[in-house]
Amino acid sequence: MKPLSPHDWETLSAYLDGELSSQEKARLEARLWKDASLRNALDELGRTRLALRNLPRLRAPRNFTLSRKMVAVKPAPRLYPFFGFASALATVFLLVVLLMDFLGFGEPARPPVALMQLTQTAIQVAAERNITPAEESLPAPTEAIAASQLAAPPPEATPASPEMPMAKRAASEETALPTETPVVAEEGLALKMVAPETETPADSGEATPTDPALREGISSVEVATDTIQVEEATPAPTETPVFTETQWPTETVTLTETASPTPSPIPTATDTPTPEIIASETATEAPLLATAVAALPPTPLPTQSALTSAEVRPTTLQWAEGGLAAFALLSGLLGLALYLWRRRS
Amino acid sequence: MDENALINDAQHGDLEAFNRLVLAYQDLVYTQAYRIMGEQATAEDATQEAFINAYRNLSHYRGGSFRAWLMRIVTNACYDELRRQRRRPSVPLEPVDDYGEEIESPRWDIDPSDLPEDEAVRKELRSAIQTCLNRLPPEFRTVVVLVDVQGMDYTEAAQAAGAPLGTVKSRLARARLRLQECLRGFWELLPPSYRLQGEN
Numbered sequence: 427m428k429p430l431s432p433h434d435w436e437t438l439s440a441y442l443d444g445e446l447s448s449q450e451k452a453r454l455e456a457r458l459w460k461d462a463s464l465r466n467a468l469d470e471l472g473r474t475r476l477a478l479r480n481l482p483r484l485r486a487p488r489n490f491t492l493s494r495k496m497v498a499v500k501p502a503p504r505l506y507p508f509f510g511f512a513s514a515l516a517t518v519f520l521l522v523v524l525l526m527d528f529l530g531f532g533e534p535a536r537p538p539v540a541l542m543q544l545t546q547t548a549i550q551v552a553a554e555r556n557i558t559p560a561e562e563s564l565p566a567p568t569e570a571i572a573a574s575q576l577a578a579p580p581p582e583a584t585p586a587s588p589e590m591p592m593a594k595r596a597a598s599e600e601t602a603l604p605t606e607t608p609v610v611a612e613e614g615l616a617l618k619m620v621a622p623e624t625e626t627p628a629d630s631g632e633a634t635p636t637d638p639a640l641r642e643g644i645s646s647v648e649v650a651t652d653t654i655q656v657e658e659a660t661p662a663p664t665e666t667p668v669f670t671e672t673q674w675p676t677e678t679v680t681l682t683e684t685a686s687p688t689p690s691p692i693p694t695a696t697d698t699p700t701p702e703i704i705a706s707e708t709a710t711e712a713p714l715l716a717t718a719v720a721a722l723p724p725t726p727l728p729t730q731s732a733l734t735s736a737e738v739r740p741t742t743l744q745w746a747e748g749g750l751a752a753f754a755l756l757s758g759l760l761g762l763a764l765y766l767w768r769r770r771s
Numbered sequence: 772m773d774e775n776a777l778i779n780d781a782q783h784g785d786l787e788a789f790n791r792l793v794l795a796y797q798d799l800v801y802t803q804a805y806r807i808m809g810e811q812a813t814a815e816d817a818t819q820e821a822f823i824n825a826y827r828n829l830s831h832y833r834g835g836s837f838r839a840w841l842m843r844i845v846t847n848a849c850y851d852e853l854r855r856q857r858r859r860p861s862v863p864l865e866p867v868d869d870y871g872e873e874i875e876s877p878r879w880d881i882d883p884s885d886l887p888e889d890e891a892v893r894k895e896l897r898s899a900i901q902t903c904l905n906r907l908p909p910e911f912r913t914v915v916v917l918v919d920v921q922g923m924d925y926t927e928a929a930q931a932a933g934a935p936l937g938t939v940k941s942r943l944a945r946a947r948l949r950l951q952e953c954l955r956g957f958w959e960l961l962p963p964s965y966r967l968q969g970e971n
Contacts, residue, residue, distance in 0.1 A: 470955075471948070478947075478950070481806075496823055497826050
C-alpha cells in the first residue's frame with residue numbers, strides 16, 4: 427500500500443469539510459472509487475474528525491464579567507517616561523551643540539599655526555643658506571607689497587644674463603614677457619640677497635632661480651606683517667642670515683609677476699599694477715624681507731609638540747558633545763530597560 | 772438587544788453592555804481556552820485575561836465576526852500563558868476533570884464497573900482526545916479546536932488564528948492526522964457501538 431502524501435491528506439481533510447472546489451472534488455472521488463487505501467484513509471480521518479466534533483462544549487466554571495477595577499488601566503512606572511523625555515532632550519541639545527561646533531562657535535583663539543610653521547620654515551631655509559640680515563636697520567615692506575606678493579602666483583625666477591645691466595635686464599624682461607598688465611619694477615620692492623661665495627654659482631655666469639622654499643618663507647613673513655612688527659627688528663645676531671649689498675651682484679634674483687589669465691582676487695591688481703620684484707644692488711633703501719625673517723624672535727615660536735597638544739586638547743563644545751551623547755545613550759537605555767521590564771511583568 | 776448594539780455601546784465605555792457579551796460568549800471562550808491549555812485553572816486565567824483584553828481593545832474591532840475576533844484574543848492569551856508555563860513549568864498535584872473538579876479516580880485508575888458503561892467510555896474518550904490534543908503543537912491545536920470543536924469554517928478559523936487560509940487548511944490536515952495516529956490504539960478499546968458510530 428502506497429503511503430499517502432501530505433497533499434493527499436490535505437485534500438481528504440478538506441473533502442470532509444466540504445472545502446474542495448467541484449473540480450477537485452470530482453477528481454478525488456474518481457480516485458476514491460479506484461483506490462481502496464485512499465478510502466480507508468478517508469474513513470479513519472472521518473472517524474477522528476467525528477470524535478472531535480462530538481466533544482461537548484464546556485460550561486464556564488464561573489462568570490467572567492468585568493468590574494471597573496479590573497479594566498482600569500495600570501499606571502505606567504514614572505521613571506520610564508522620564509528617561510524617555512530626558513533622552514530625547516539630550517539628543518536635541520546634542521544636535522544643537524554639534525551644529526554650533528560645525529559652525530565654529532566656541533573655538534579658542536589659537537595662534538596662526540600654519541603661518542608660524544611657514545615662518546619657521548623660512549628661517550630654517552635662510553639659516554641653511556647662511557644668509558645674514560644687513561647691519562643697518564631697514565624699513566619693513568609695505569602692506570601693498572605683501573598683498574601683491576600674496577595675491578600673485580608664485581613668481582618664476584627668470585634667468586638673465588649676468589653681463590646685462592640690471593635696469594636693462596629688467597627692461598628686456600618687461601618687453602619679452604607677454605603680459606597683459608604692465609610690469610613695473612619698483613625700487614622700493616627690490617630684494618637684495620647675497621649668497622656665500624662658496625655656494626654661489628655666479629662664477630659660472632649663470633643666474634640662480636630663487637629657491638621656492640625661501641620664497642614661500644618670505645611670502646609667509648609678508649602675510650604676517652599685520653602682526654609682526656618688522657620695523658622694530660633689531661640687527662640680527664651674527665648667526666642669523668645677513669643680506670649685504672656689496673655681495674649681491676654675484677647672484678641676481680629677479681622675481682617677476684605676470685598677470686595671470688584669471689583675475690587676481692586682490693584689489694591691488696587694479697589700483698596698483700602688479701609689481702615686479704627685482705633684486706637690485708642699487709636699491710639700498712628697499713625693505714629686506716629676509717631681514718624680517720631673521721628678526722623674528724626665535725623663542726615665541728611654538729614647538730611641534732606644543733602645536734600638536736593644542737590641536738588634540740578637546741574644546742568645551744567637544745566636552746559638551748561627549749557628555750550629551752553619553753547622557754542620551756544612558757537615559758535611552760534605561761528607558762528601554764524599564765519599558766521591557768514592564769512588558770515582561 | 773442585538774449583538775452589534777451591545778458592541779457599539781461597549782465601544783463607548785458601557786461596561787454593562789460588554790458584560791452581557793461576556794455572558795453570551797464565556798462558554799465558547801472558556802472551551803477554546805480549556806482545549807488549548809488542557810487544564811481548568813490556566814484556562815480560567817486565559818479566559819479572564821481574554822475578556823479584559825477584549826474590552827480594552829474594543830476600539831480596534833472593525834466589524835466582521837465578533838466570535839472570531841474573541842477567539843483570536845483568547846488564543847493569544849493562551850499562547851502567552853503557554854509561554855509563561857514554559858518559563859516556569861509546574862505540575863498540578865491533583866488531576867481535575869473538564870469542569871475543574873478534582874478527579875479522585877483518574878482515567879488510569881478508573882474501574883469501568885463503577886460507572887455505567889456508556890458514561891465511562893465517553894469520559895475515557897474525552898480524556899484521550901484531550902491528551903492527544905495536548906501533544907499537538909499549539910498552532911495545530913488551535914486550528915483543530917477552532918474547526919472541529921467550535922465548528923468554524925476555514926475562513927472564520929483563519930481570522931481567529933491570524934493565519935492565511937492555506938496555512939489553516941494545511942495545519943488542520945496535519946493535526947487530524949496526528950490525532951488519528953494518537954487515537955489509533957484507543958479505538959480498539961472502544962465498544963463496537965462507538966467504533967461503528969465513528970465510521971458512520
